[in-house]
Amino acid sequence: MKKKKPLILVTNDDGVSAPGIAALVEVMRTLGDVVVVAPDKPQSGMGHAITINSTLRINKVKIYGVKEEYSCTGTPVDCVKIAVNKILKQKPDLCVSGINHGSNMSINVIYSGTMSAAVEGAIEGIPSIGFSLCDNSIDADFTASKKIVKAIAKGVLEKGLPKDVCLNVNIPVVKGDEIKGIKVCRQARANWIEELDERFDPSGQPYFWLTGKFENYDKGNKDTDVWALDNNYVSIVPTHFDMTAHESIKQIKKIKF
Amino acid sequence: MKKKKPLILVTNDDGVSAPGIAALVEVMRTLGDVVVVAPDKPQSGMGHAITINSTLRINKVKIYGVKEEYSCTGTPVDCVKIAVNKILKQKPDLCVSGINHGSNMSINVIYSGTMSAAVEGAIEGIPSIGFSLCDNSIDADFTASKKIVKAIAKGVLEKGLPKDVCLNVNIPVVKGDEIKGIKVCRQARANWIEELDERFDPSGQPYFWLTGKFENYDKGNKDTDVWALDNNYVSIVPTHFDMTAHESIKQIKKIKF
Numbered sequence: 010m011k012k013k014k015p016l017i018l019v020t021n022d023d024g025v026s027a028p029g030i031a032a033l034v035e036v037m038r039t040l041g042d043v044v045v046v047a048p049d050k051p052q053s054g055m056g057h058a059i060t061i062n063s064t065l066r067i068n069k070v071k072i073y074g075v076k077e078e079y080s081c082t083g084t085p086v087d088c089v090k091i092a093v094n095k096i097l098k099q100k101p102d103l104c105v106s107g108i109n110h111g112s113n114m115s116i117n118v119i120y121s122g123t124m125s126a127a128v129e130g131a132i133e134g135i136p137s138i139g140f141s142l143c144d145n146s147i148d149a150d151f152t153a154s155k156k157i158v159k160a161i162a163k164g165v166l167e168k169g170l171p172k173d174v175c176l177n178v179n180i181p182v183v184k185g186d187e188i189k190g191i192k193v194c195r196q197a198r199a200n201w202i203e204e205l206d207e208r209f210d211p212s213g214q215p216y217f218w219l220t221g222k223f224e225n226y227d228k229g230n231k232d233t234d235v236w237a238l239d240n241n242y243v244s245i246v247p248t249h250f251d252m253t254a255h256e257s258i259k260q261i262k263k264i265k266f
Numbered sequence: 267m268k269k270k271k272p273l274i275l276v277t278n279d280d281g282v283s284a285p286g287i288a289a290l291v292e293v294m295r296t297l298g299d300v301v302v303v304a305p306d307k308p309q310s311g312m313g314h315a316i317t318i319n320s321t322l323r324i325n326k327v328k329i330y331g332v333k334e335e336y337s338c339t340g341t342p343v344d345c346v347k348i349a350v351n352k353i354l355k356q357k358p359d360l361c362v363s364g365i366n367h368g369s370n371m372s373i374n375v376i377y378s379g380t381m382s383a384a385v386e387g388a389i390e391g392i393p394s395i396g397f398s399l400c401d402n403s404i405d406a407d408f409t410a411s412k413k414i415v416k417a418i419a420k421g422v423l424e425k426g427l428p429k430d431v432c433l434n435v436n437i438p439v440v441k442g443d444e445i446k447g448i449k450v451c452r453q454a455r456a457n458w459i460e461e462l463d464e465r466f467d468p469s470g471q472p473y474f475w476l477t478g479k480f481e482n483y484d485k486g487n488k489d490t491d492v493w494a495l496d497n498n499y500v501s502i503v504p505t506h507f508d509m510t511a512h513e514s515i516k517q518i519k520k521i522k523f
Binding site: 051053054055057059060061064065066084086087090091094116118119120125128133160161163164165168170171173174176177191193195196198200205207208214215216217218219246247248249250251252253254255257258260261262264265266 | 308310311312313314315316317318319321322323324341343344347348351352373375376377382385389390417418420421422425427428430431433434448450451452453455457460461462464465471472473474475476502503504505506507508509510511512514515517518519521522523
């Protein structure tokens with residue numbers, strides 16, 4: 010008996026027609042039946058936002074010629090919720106998000122729409138992966154990424170993932186044969202500093218752009234995603250949604266409130 | 267020498283004029299100098315979203331008569347970033363968010379604007395607490411909450427918090443003398459199921475509301491926030507922003523990609 014093709018849900022945060030999701034769809038269609046549900050506009054930095062104070066719509070699109078494809082008016086997390094609870098008749102075998110135009114290493118994971126979609130996939134019990142290429146450009150070259158994406162997605166389809174865990178995969182910007190390999194690592198401690206660019210509108214009123222400089226507090230530690238990427242490795246961080254600081258429970262219990 | 271008053275940053279996700287933040291300001295002004303920077307409109311469910319594709323504005327308001335008070339066009343996380351990097355001359359001694367109109371226990375933490383503001387405070391190195399009352403109503407009674415908020419904020423001002431850790435405090439809806447005490451616990455495993463309410467607009471086109479039923483996968487486990495709240499305890503979950511599933515690194519390394 011022929012083995013049934015896996016069902017793969019594809020989403021992202023750069024929008025349904027971004028080059029990064031096109032590259033991801035191209036790889037996924039070689040691995041299974043693909044359903045695309047992705048935002049109708051860029052949703053970078055949306056983190057784990059959901060739409061609860063307004064309504065959501067989905068619209069059929071014909072961009073990739075896959076099994077089913079929709080744009081959605083909501084956030085990346087909304088896309089996963091609407092795919093799982095409305096569009097798909099069965100739970101997908103894999104949920105992939107990306108390929109993001111830009112890094113989601115380290116603290117970026119918490120602001121990232123790409124990764125939040127993967128985390129939502131994990132919440133729904135689906136093996137899920139967020140892929141990001143460390144290049145913000147619309148013209149980013151996804152050639153080398155596609156091979157890596159395929160290898161990692163195949164591995165996850167075959168072996169599965171631990172319960173409640175998804176993968177945060179970041180790919181360095183080097184030519185394919187310069188990538189040294191894949192490192193499974195932890196999220197580096199880091200922050201964005203000097204984060205506001207103040208400008209003045211034509212009537213003299215101030216407004217602000219969030220911006221900043223990435224500061225790595227984990228310099229030199231070879232078990233982090235930042236180290237892996239700086240050294241031309243693909244980084245994989247197993248990522249979960251238990252925000253409990255378990256190691257602090259004992260200490261907090263000592264505070265007499 | 268008189269001890270300097272602590273500087274306290276207050277924010278929320280229900281908007282700068284919500285009754286919950288009014289209650290929080292009322293308590294905080296008894297503990298220190300208060301600066302309010304809160305969203306100019308409801309931002310529930312915004313998770314850790316930040317505004318990167320458009321601009322931000324802040325506007326002085328005069329609601330509470332505290333040291334400084336602003337509304338901000340952005341998300342709760344934007345409010346913390348703009349307070350720390352633009353408005354405040356020094357790092358605050360405490361950042362409090364809430365009191366949220368509604369529970370942020372368990373998996374809600376990841377969707378919560380209230381808690382994301384507290385997490386952002388922790389990222390900025392500020393002792394931070396998110397407070398939520400398990401009552402969504404605009405008419406929620408914050409009387410009992412105020413006493414609890416004061417006790418916990420005082421404890422944190424005096425003892426500090428572990429590095430990179432903030433507190434997720436949820437308060438059950440009972441009269442003050444029915445609250446049994448405070449439990450430091452972990453985030454319960456749970457999910458929202460059946461999440462879409464499909465409706466049709468006047469022209470017959472479908473649209474959706476996210477909704478759902480809370481499902482606790484940790485039933486009976488007395489070390490969780492859901493158990494604490496169900497049993498009339500205030501729950502405190504120490505919460506961090508390291509999303510790494512450390513215990514899975516070894517297992518993922520075994521997958522040959």
